[in-house]
Amino acid sequence: MPCIVAGMSVGFALLGLLESGPCHGYDLKRSYDEQFGHGRALHYGQVYATLARLLKNGLVEVESEPGEGPDRKRYAITEAGVTDVDRWLTRPEKPEPYLQSTLYTKVVLALLTGRDAADLLDTQRGEHLRLMRELTQRKSEGDLADQLICDHALFHLEADLRWLELTAARLEQLRDRVRRNT
Amino acid sequence: MRRHPNLGPPLLVAENLVKSFGPTPALDGASLQVYAGEVLALMGPSGSGKSTLLHCLAGIVTPDSGTVSYDGRDMAAMSDAQRSALRRTEFGFVFQFGQLVPELTCLENVVLPLRLAGVRRREAARRAAGLLERLEVADVADKRPGQASGGQGQRVAVARALVTRPRVIFADEPTGALDSLNGERVMHLFIAAARETGAAVVLVTHEARIAAYSDREAVIRDGRVREQEYAR
Ligand SMILES: Nc1ncnc2c1ncn2[C@@H]1O[C@H](COP(=O)(O)OP(=O)(O)O)[C@@H](O)[C@H]1O
Ligand SMILES: [Mg+2]
Numbered sequence: 001m002p003c004i005v006a007g008m009s010v011g012f013a014l015l016g017l018l019e020s021g022p023c024h025g026y027d028l029k030r031s032y033d034e035q036f037g038h039g040r041a042l043h044y045g046q047v048y049a050t051l052a053r054l055l056k057n058g059l060v061e062v063e064s065e066p067g068e069g070p071d072r073k074r075y076a077i078t079e080a081g082v083t084d085v086d087r088w089l090t091r092p093e094k095p096e097p098y099l100q101s102t103l104y105t106k107v108v109l110a111l112l113t114g115r116d117a118a119d120l121l122d123t124q125r126g127e128h129l130r131l132m133r134e135l136t137q138r139k140s141e142g143d144l145a146d147q148l149i150c151d152h153a154l155f156h157l158e159a160d161l162r163w164l165e166l167t168a169a170r171l172e173q174l175r176d177r178v179r180r181n182t
Numbered sequence: 183m184r185r186h187p188n189l190g191p192p193l194l195v196a197e198n199l200v201k202s203f204g205p206t207p208a209l210d211g212a213s214l215q216v217y218a219g220e221v222l223a224l225m226g227p228s229g230s231g232k233s234t235l236l237h238c239l240a241g242i243v244t245p246d247s248g249t250v251s252y253d254g255r256d257m258a259a260m261s262d263a264q265r266s267a268l269r270r271t272e273f274g275f276v277f278q279f280g281q282l283v284p285e286l287t288c289l290e291n292v293v294l295p296l297r298l299a300g301v302r303r304r305e306a307a308r309r310a311a312g313l314l315e316r317l318e319v320a321d322v323a324d325k326r327p328g329q330a331s332g333g334q335g336q337r338v339a340v341a342r343a344l345v346t347r348p349r350v351i352f353a354d355e356p357t358g359a360l361d362s363l364n365g366e367r368v369m370h371l372f373i374a375a376a377r378e379t380g381a382a383v384v385l386v387t388h389e390a391r392i393a394a395y396s397d398r399e400a401v402i403r404d405g406r407v408r409e410q411e412y413a414r
Contacts, residue, residue: 122408132394161390
């Protein structure tokens with residue numbers, strides 16, 4: 001299984017996990033691996049680099065405990081951090097290939113933090129369908145080459161959309177699973 | 183989101199429809215608006231109540247509660263005769279399996295609704311033939327539906343639904359029995375012809391590629407509708 005969470009998503013995933021309470025870097029990494037790792041754990045380096053970025057941007061704050069070293073620090077999400085997670089979950093992704101990892105992270109985070117995961121999926125479906133409409137329109141006005149190119153994109157978008165629908169139908173199951181992991 | 187060209191008041195309005203066939207309701211507070219001339223895709227997984235909602239909108243099924251109004255008139259307040267006159271003159275229907283009359287030729291199938299509406303035989307034949315031409319199935323005009331392919335049969339069914347120039351066409355999985363190439367050809371011709379006549383189309387489908395021919399979509403889940411709004 002490929003690494004579930006790519007790039008930017010890691011930051012949002014860590015933030016979302018912090019919504020349930022302040023956490024040491026080590027424990028945060030562990031919850032992350034349980035929810036999103038799927039056999040590919042995060043490196044400590046990446047965890048601390050990401051936390052440093054979040055700290056710099058005011059999305060988390062540090063509650064220090066006596067002693068030395070990174071693991072003396074407890075990270076807490078700030079109000080700005082919660083707003084950031086909100087914004088990320090509410091804004092649909094631009095439909096493009098290999099989106100599943102980002103969408104999966106969003107759905108799991110919404111379920112973990114008690115947000116409306118069905119709504120998130122519906123919004124994303126709308127975004128996908130909007131692009132499919134555009135391509136369908138372009139196809140009906142274009143020549144054979146346009147048609148074939150649009151069809152290729154349409155088949156991929158359709159596959160994504162079917163995944164969105166399947167996930168919507170399995171939200172309850174996924175919610176149970178995700179909650180059990182915490 | 184596409185902007186609707188002339189967004190007047192909705193032509194069809196369903197409010198808070200509830201309809202049960204057993205313990206769990208098929209519709210549980212479903213509301214929907216259909217505007218004149220738009221193509222609206224009604225989506226949702228199988229068994230989610232799409233057909234039931236379509237039947238309520240078309241006055242074929244009476245909801246347990248809630249109202250449907252067409253052009254400002256409450257459908258429940260109409261007599262059976264008025265409702266069936268409405269279905270004959272203002273509505274057109276396309277179903278998954280054409281449901282053409284097997285004993286009649288394809289042309290005669292398309293002529294039939296015009297004759298029922300009192301159009302003279304020659305005029306009816308002329309209009310029906312013109313529409314078959316438009317839908318690229320003139321060559322099966324004199325054949326029986328059984329001799330036409332699935333895709334051809336559906337195009338004849340589309341012609342039959344459009345020929346009376348209805349204001350609303352209800353299409354329930356119109357390409358559901360076709361392979362994807364034929365399905366798209368039918369959709370392309372269907373939607374182009376419907377747009378020419380200015381008919382609103384309520385298109386029930388669970389396929390995104392088919393829904394992509396619409397102007398906007400409404401999704402049914404748990405007996406309720408999540409309706410996309412037009413950008414104004
Ligand atoms: N005439 C009927 N008698 C009994 N149950 C029905 C009838 N029509 C629909 N249902 C039930 O109502 C629900 C919704 O059906 P339907 O509207 O056909 O869904 P869809 O068209 O989305 O597949 C389903 O559970 C179906 O079994
Ligand atoms: Mg159905």
